[in-house]
Amino acid sequence: MKVPMLDLVAEHAPYRGELQSAFERVLDSGRFVLGPEVEGFEREIGAWIGVPHAVGVSNGSDALLLALQAVGVGPGDEVICPTYTFFATAGAVARLGAKPVFVDSAECCYNLRADQVAAKIGPKTKAIIAVHLFGQCADMDPILTAAQKHGIPVIEDAAQALGAKDKGRQAGTMGTIGTFSFFPTKNLGALGEGGLITTKDASLAEKIRKLRVHGAKQKYFHEMIGGNFRLHELQAAFLRVKLRHLNSALRKRRQSAEKLLAGLRDKWSAIMPLDSCVCRGTGGAKDVKPGTVLLPFSCHSAEGEHTWNQFVIRVTGPGNRDALKEKLAAVSIQTEVYYPRAMHEQACFDHVDGAYPISEKLCMETMALPLSGSFSAPLI
Ligand SMILES: Cc1ncc(COP(=O)(O)O)c(C=O)c1O
Structure with missing residues (x-):
């Protein structure tokens, strides 16, 4: 292709040396799982987004799953989300045995219709997922107002929208939880897979950190059923380099x-x-x-x-x-x-x-x- 959708080789060329140093740093450390690179990246991206808690996870799909699990979504629940989105948004709902309740799109930004969200809230609604599609935030105010009225958490699926804003507010800071993807096509892409969860709520962050490692804070003592949803050290090291150029x-x-x-x-x-x-x-x-x-x-x-x-x-x-x-x-x-x-x-x-x-x-x-x-x- 003369004009590809994305040329990652060309994109990485200006900081090839920095990426190679990051690789060598991890190689020489011998730490490949939940070490100083993940901690450093969480601190740095949390500061960049402007959110107190940022948890690195395996990818954006798992980030959604963990976010929904953290707010208690389970079998029989309903979660409102757009129908025009990537599969992971609705897939995460169904993976937990809940039902995605879809809303139509707005013809301006193609994001979910804020007025339809309010209309679809019912007794089984356990959460709302607002997707920020293609790099532009959904219209958050009416969604947040409707959610607050019914005491329902809002998850921002910001997989495509790191750095996007709605009235000056960063994607991933407006709802109860924000989720991000570092799939290579994203504006901050890993050299592989990665994801992030953001929240202002310390207890939710703590719960998500446990869910990330099979529901255990202390190794081999499991308080809840989670999984292996860890961000790799190597990817965190690469992401720290790319974050500096974001x-x-x-x-x-x-x-x-x-x-x-x-x-x-x-x-x-x-x-x-x-x-x-x-x-x-x-x-x-x-x-x-x-x-x-x-x-x-x-x-x-x-x-x-x-x-x-x-x-x-x-x-x-x-x-x-x-x-x-x-x-x-x-x-x-x-x-x-x-x-x-x-x-x-x-x-x-x-x-x-x-x-x-x-x-x-x-x-x-x-x-x-x-x-x-x-x-x-x-x-x-
Ligand atoms: C809107 C949306 N949500 C979730 C995801 C899932 O992210 P990942 O591919 O990192 O699992 C994507 C990925 O493209 C996405 O576009």
Whole structure:
């Protein structure tokens, strides 16, 4: 591919030496599990996010599982979450024997519709998962208000949104618990797998630390049933290096996104899908002719609140997204579809108890472009 979605070799090249030193430090220490690198990383990323408790874990999927377990989700419970998300969000709910209750998406940022969250709270609701999709925070205030009213914890699935903000508040600091992924495609990616849990609640942090090692504070004395959900020392050491470069990496992503927005407006006559945010209501995208390219909309207009983990456009009308994807592939430009099928349509979740028209449309029309791309000809 001439333009890949991500070039990790090129991304790591400027700090190759630092990564090699980190590797040697761990190799020479002989400590590979829950040692000084994990402790150091937890301290440093906690300070970067601005949260008192940060717990390094195996990956973002397990982070969600641990967060839900920590707030007591179990069989028979319901957890409200978006249907347009990565599988792990709803999968974690089901892994604990609980039922994901889905909400539709907003046509502005594609995050969950805040007004639908409040409407779906019922007697079995045990938690709400607000996903910050593609690097942009969900509209947290109405979600937090509804949750507080019913005494329900909010988990922020910030796997894609480290550093994103909602009205100046960092992702992972607004709800009861925040969860993050360090999958290599994330803005802070490990050289392998990794995840993080954040919370302001000391007792929840303590519980999560126990759950991370089979529910034991003291080795071989198990207070609860957890698992092996540890972040590796080596990955923590690499993440500490990459964290030092995160601010400049995010700055570059924002500059690239601005350039791409301007370029697509110019070359593809791309437009914003709507004039204002509709996270709290039912407003729809502009009525446009099929084949129109709709740009990603930033609900949080303050500079620096979107982290552009993915730059996701929408191509309107049946088949047009796939046609554009093929045309770009023919000129060696890689793209990705996040996500071709919503959670309520997955074979393993055999209940559909609502209508999710926007999410279904997004699954047919959205496509992520490489942030580094510059697109010359209008291709549709
Ligand atoms: C929204 C969301 N939640 C959870 C996860 C799971 O993270 P991981 O791949 O580290 O398990 C991802 C990963 O892509 C994600 O995008």
